[in-house]
Amino acid sequence: MSPRMPTPTAMSSVTEKTFRVTWSDGHESAYSWLNLRINCPCAACVGEWRYRPPKLRIEDVQPGILAMSVSKVGAYALRFVWSDGHNTGLYTYASLRNDLCECDECTTRRDSGGAS
Ligand SMILES: [Zn+2]
Ligand SMILES: [Zn+2]
Numbered sequence: 001m002s003p004r005m006p007t008p009t010a011m012s013s014v015t016e017k018t019f020r021v022t023w024s025d026g027h028e029s030a031y032s033w034l035n036l037r038i039n040c041p042c043a044a045c046v047g048e049w050r051y052r053p054p055k056l057r058i059e060d061v062q063p064g065i066l067a068m069s070v071s072k073v074g075a076y077a078l079r080f081v082w083s084d085g086h087n088t089g090l091y092t093y094a095s096l097r098n099d100l101c102e103c104d105e106c107t108t109r110r111d112s113g114g115a116s
Contacts, residue, residue: 005093007075014067014080021096029101034058037065037082039100040089 006023019031038056040046045056067080077090091100101107 005076006097007093008072008078011070011078014070019067019070023097027097027101027105028103029096029106030103031096031100032102033066034061035102036067036080036091036100037061037084037086039095040086041091041095042086042089044088045086 006025006027008021009024010022012018012020019033019036021029021031023029038058038061040056062084064083066083068083069081071079073079073090076094077092078096079087079090081087097106
């Protein structure tokens with residue numbers, strides 16, 4: 001992992017409607033709970049490496065899903081405890097920044113990035 005990967009310097013409370021993270025490089029990320037939950041990276045949600053069952057769909061997630069708590073895991077990831085009881089996903093800083101951030105800047109970058 002790159003030693004230059006930014007790390008969170010501040011996080012909003014899980015009681016906020018939108019989860020916000022301020023990063024060590026100054027970037028401010030915004031995440032919706034539903035999107036974070038759907039993109040849970042744990043084995044139960046996306047399958048083991050090289051084997052992917054169908055990804056979670058919106059219908060698979062409780063309406064109004066929320067995180068009950070969030071904690072840092074080591075120096076590389078966040079773990080959420082969800083209102084549906086799920087808590088095994090480790091959201092790496094890299095995925096939070098590169099794949100999941102919903103701020104205008106990142107949304108625009110991904111839309112124009114030509115990811116297939
Ligand atoms: Zn999961
Ligand atoms: Zn962003």
